[in-house]
Amino acid sequence: IGYTVYEPMNYTDADGNFTGFDTELATAVCTKLGVEPDFVEINWDTKIVELDAKSIDCIWNGMTLTDDIMANAACTKAYAKNAQVVVMKADADYSSTADLVGKTVVAEAGSAGESAISEDESLSQADYVSKSVQTDCLMEVAAGTADAAVLDLTLATAMIGEGTDYANLAIKDELNAEEYGVAFRKGSDAADAVNAAFDELKADDTMQALADKYSLTLAD
Secondary structure (H helix, E strand, C coil), rough: EEEEEEECCECCCCCCCCHHHHHHHHHHHHHHHHHCCCEECCCHHHHHHHCCCCCCCCCEEEECCHHHHHHHHHECCCCCCEEEEEECCCCCCCCCCCCHCCEEEEEEEECCCHHHHCCCCCCHHHHHEEECCCHHHHHHHHCCCCCCEEEEEHHHHHHECCCCEEEEEEEEEEEEEEECCCCCCCCCCCEEEEHHHHHHHHHHHHHHHHEEEEEEEEEE
């Protein structure tokens, strides 16, 4: 299972336990399928290359079901909802993405946030800098070396605001809504098996309990 460190999906908690919504959900699905999960940290920007090279068997890490991913992999149905958000210092002036023209904006390389920047008329005129992981983007904004970051709502909700290491950061805007899914190699029938497991885990409320635990919204 290919992943990147991405709270609340896959991360190591304060007690040193590897956990998260996707970690727990993948483990529950593997139990149903009678297989043992083996989590492998990957470079998100080359996730499809890793998949095709068979260094991993699937990508399961808050992965947005983009047209590109669905064209190049066998994907499950959506299991959770997300959006891209603009994160800045809480006291920063912001009314729209037009305020970020010419400013430094960061996102994770190969992420939906990077796509959102390139597709937005104003954000595409920002000074864009890619980072290897989303948490690095938060560090840049907190340090003042970037004016804004475009990140997943799920990560931003979990990692910024009161009671976190980034209490001085805030979500300033919500961009395009999206959905998360799991990607297997093209031609694989594993996605169908995972979909069936999803149905069972929804029916017995396991998925809803995990969504509540990690403050996520399940897909319809």
